[in-house]
Amino acid sequence: MLLIYISILTAFVLWTIINSLFMPRLSNRSIQGDENGRVSILIPLRDEERNVGALLQSLKKLTYQNIEFLLLDDHSSDKTLNLLYEGTKNDPRFTIIRGKDLPEGWTGKVYACHQLSEHAKGQYLLFNDADLRLSPNAVQAALLLMNKREASMITGFPAFPVSLFLEKLLVPLQHFVVHFHLPLAPANRTNLPSFTAAHGAFIMVHKDSYKYVGGHEGIRETLLDDIDLAKAFKKKGQRVILANITNVVTCYMYQTNREVWNGFTKNLFPGLGRSRFLIWILFIFYGIFYVGPLILLLTGLYAAITGSLIVALFYPYVLIVLQKAWIDIRTNQRVTLSLLMPLSAVAFMTLLIHSMRTGLRQKGYVWKGRTYS
Incomplete structure (x- = not known):
């Protein structure tokens, strides 16, 4: 036995x-050029004063030139909005948006992303969370893989520095679940919705494809906006690539053990x-x-x-x-x-x-x- x-x-x-060999990796080498067109980086923020400084510093170091940053304050009760205005003044690449009231039938982040997409002027939309930090060449790396694989959407699970006890036990399991339980060959080489994983902290899409599949408006009620958006792409025949982005993207997800507990509680059963x-x-x-x-x-x-x-x-x-x-x-x-x-x-x-x-x-x-x- x-x-x-x-x-x-x-x-x-x-x-x-x-299985892990079927997940392509974003390159961390220096990549130059912005011939792929304009990129709009879209970031919703709600009570994120602890992240604003490091976030803006990360964005300002990006080497891709043809870029705009749209940051939406979703009715923060802390200093998020003031810190955004202060940290982006005199930089024309940044636009600060004050979020509208949440309509009935929408979840908060989904509606924030929808509002951001309506203001975006880029050919590509990169949805990021406020706790994300990008390496300087992250945009080029994502575009390179996206165009190489002829994909309409690139997503991936970032690197997770962990310090809290529950973080150490649970957060790295996100990578474990994907590499072990998700057959990555059909996930990346077919449009079968049943083989889908995504991480909402980093999602790059082609704007035309995003509109074609209905965008965030088509998934307005979901708590799992990342997975459901990826499934929406696949259902419309649009290619989705789940990549190993840990070389160029880092995510500081939680600040307390309670946040870890509540975050996983929110996501597991749904x-x-x-x-x-x-x-x-x-x-x-x-x-x-x-x-x-x-x-x-x-x-x-x-x-x-x-x-x-x-x-x-x-x-x-x-x-x-x-x-x-x-x-x-x-x-x-x-x-x-x-x-x-x-x-x-x-x-x-x-x-x-x-x-x-x-x-x-x-x-x-x-x-x-x-x-x-």
Whole structure:
């Protein structure tokens, strides 16, 4: 039985390595030129005073010349708007927009992105979150891959520097889930909506294609704007590429453990189609294959202390660490975090149940001061 278990975990490692080869990587080398046309970088902000300074500094360092920056303040209650005006004065590339009141039937970020798109003059739209930091050549790198693959949309999961305890356990799992659970060949080489992943912090689209698929207006009620926008592109026959963008894009997602908890709570159950069946399948799967190795490891350590070393009991833990380490290396994450994989699985399993219970009890998911059902 243990041999079968080890064989399955070995297969998981091999699958992850092979699957990851079908995710193209944005180049971090210096790329010159702006022959691709005007790019509009669109950023919604709501109570983002902690991010404004670093965000503007990052944007001003971009080397792409034919560019405009549109920043929308979505009814912030802090100093976000004042900091935007102060940080962009005398720079004609920046336009500050004051967001309109949220209409019924829209979610906040989706409506903010929709407003931004209506003001954009570029041939390409790059939707960014306020907690994102771009390397100077990020725009050229995205356009290069977009044109090379003849894609209408490029998206990807950024590099995630983590310092909080829950961050370390949960945030890097985003890369793990994509590299392990999503078959990347059909995701990047077909228009099948069922093979789709996206990250809303970084989405570049061709403006004409964006309008053709209905833009954010067509997904106005969703909490999963990134995935649903990507699916809208695919349903209209537009090519979507999920890329490894960790060389050129960094995201500082959360400032507190509570934000980590609320953020994942908001996304997990809706992201799984509100399917209780999928929740329980994942709960059992991670319990068996990613918490189980920790139990075997502790059993092996106890056996070694009592004088009966059973080496095979250590193999499952080594294999899940290797699987996670491979992904961490490819996504510029600290490899030492792979040692915490069993604890990450426990945190993930706990949040699966919490997100489901929150959704089923119709309490609503709270985010950025708004509550969504």
